[in-house]
Amino acid sequence: MGEREGFVRKAIALLVLALAPVAGAQLKGSLSIRGEPTSVQRAGLSVTAVSADPNSMGLAIDIGGAPSMDALGDLSNWVHLEDVGGLTGWGNDAVVDGVGWSLSIQTVGASWLSEAAIYLDDAVDPDESGVIFTPGTGDFAAGTGTYASGGMLDLTDNGIADVPLPDGLLRIETFEHSDNYPDAMDAEYLNGATLYVSVHPEPATIVLLALGIAGVGTRRRPPR
Numbered sequence: 645m646g647e648r649e650g651f652v653r654k655a656i657a658l659l660v661l662a663l664a665p666v667a668g669a670q671l672k673g674s675l676s677i678r679g680e681p682t683s684v685q686r687a688g689l690s691v692t693a694v695s696a697d698p699n700s701m702g703l704a705i706d707i708g709g710a711p712s713m714d715a716l717g718d719l720s721n722w723v724h725l726e727d728v729g730g731l732t733g734w735g736n737d738a739v740v741d742g743v744g745w746s747l748s749i750q751t752v753g754a755s756w757l758s759e760a761a762i763y764l765d766d767a768v769d770p771d772e773s774g775v776i777f778t779p780g781t782g783d784f785a786a787g788t789g790t791y792a793s794g795g796m797l798d799l800t801d802n803g804i805a806d807v808p809l810p811d812g813l814l815r816i817e818t819f820e821h822s823d824n825y826p827d828a829m830d831a832e833y834l835n836g837a838t839l840y841v842s843v844h845p846e847p848a849t850i851v852l853l854a855l856g857i858a859g860v861g862t863r864r865r866p867p868r
Contacts, residue, residue: 689705689706689707689724689726690705690706691703691704691705691706691726691731692704692706693731694840699844699845700741700842700843700844701731701732701842701843701844702742702796702840702841702842702843703728703731703732703840703841703842703843704838704839704840705726705816705838705839705840705841706836706837706838707724707747707816707818707833707837707838707839708833708834708835708836708837708838709832709833709834709835710722710724710818710832710833710837711818711829711831711832711833712749712759712760712761712818712819712820712829712830712831712832712833713818713819713820713823713825713827713828713829713830714819714820714823714826714827714830715819715820715821715823716761716763716772716776716817716819717772717817717819718819718823720826720827721817721818721819722817722818723815723816723817724815724816725767725813725814725815725816726813726814726816727812727813728740728809728812728813728814728841728843729809729811729812729813730812732843732845734812734843734845734846735812736809736810736811736812737845737846738808738809738812738843738844738845739806739807739808739809739843739844739845739846740764740775740799740806740807740808740809740814740841740842740843741798741799741800741806741807741842741843741844742796742797742798742799742840742841742842743764743775743777743793743796743797743799743839743840743841743842744793744794744795744796744797744839744840744841744842745762745777745779745791745792745793745837745838745839745840746791746792746793746837746838746840747779747790747791747792747833747834747836747837747838747839748788748789748790748791748833748834748836748837749779749780749788749789749790749791749831749832749833749834749837750787750788750831750832750834751786751787751788751830751831752824752825752828752829752830752831752832753786753824753825753830754786754824755786755820755822755824755825755830755831756780756783756784756785756786756822757780757783757784757785757786757787757788757789757831758778758780758781758782758783758784758821759778759780759820759821759822759824759830759831760778760779760780760818760820760821760830760831760833761776761777761778761779761818761819761820761821762776762777762778762779762816762817762818762819762839763775763776763816763817763818763819764776764807764814764815764816764839764841765807765814765815765817766807766808766809766810766811766813766814766815767809767811767813767814767815768810768811768813769810770815770817774807774815775799775804775807778821779791788834793840796840796842798842808846814841816839818833
């Protein structure tokens with residue numbers, strides 16, 4: 645196979661996996677279900693609450709320095725478990741309902757920016773039916789690229805089910821759609837690379853919170 649033909653085939657294969665340039669469509673088109681995931685855990689990351697109300701909270705997760713290595717589920721991949729339930733105070737009732745990103749990627753050698761992807765799921769049964777997105781979709785080139793979602797993207801608005809976290813842990817895995825260097829780094833998320841997740845409690849928890857607030861509002865004054 646000639647070099648040009650190989651390039652064309654690679655581009656076509658990635659276009660099948662790739663997403664439309666519009667951020668919302670990009671998220672929807674990236675969802676996929678594949679084999680068994682890895683179970684590696686890495687050190688803690690910097691997490692900041694960026695927004696909050698009684699029924700929802702936004703978290704910013706710094707993944708700067710994370711490598712993008714092998715195909716989805718490979719044991720060499722970088723994986724992190726974030727205690728979202730503990731951070732929000734909702735424990736096992738935490739549910740991810742939106743994602744966003746603002747990050748820069750630098751590739752290694754012949755790897756393309758369009759090959760680096762991120763997979764989010766629960767940690768109890770990460771069956772790869774969670775959320776998969778490719779920040780550099782359509783960027784069929786090596787080098788450095790900066791990408792942003794343009795805000796928090798609602799999962800259900802993009803045809804993707806919310807992600808319940810049965811033990812409160814969010815599982816984050818970085819991987820390559822096309823692995824150029826097995827068991828070695830194909831790309832790296834540069835300093836300041838940030839993932840955003842929007843989280844809400846299960847409906848039953850929201851009802852209890854509402855009842856608690858209502859109870860406070862209707863409490864009678866003690867007699868004088």
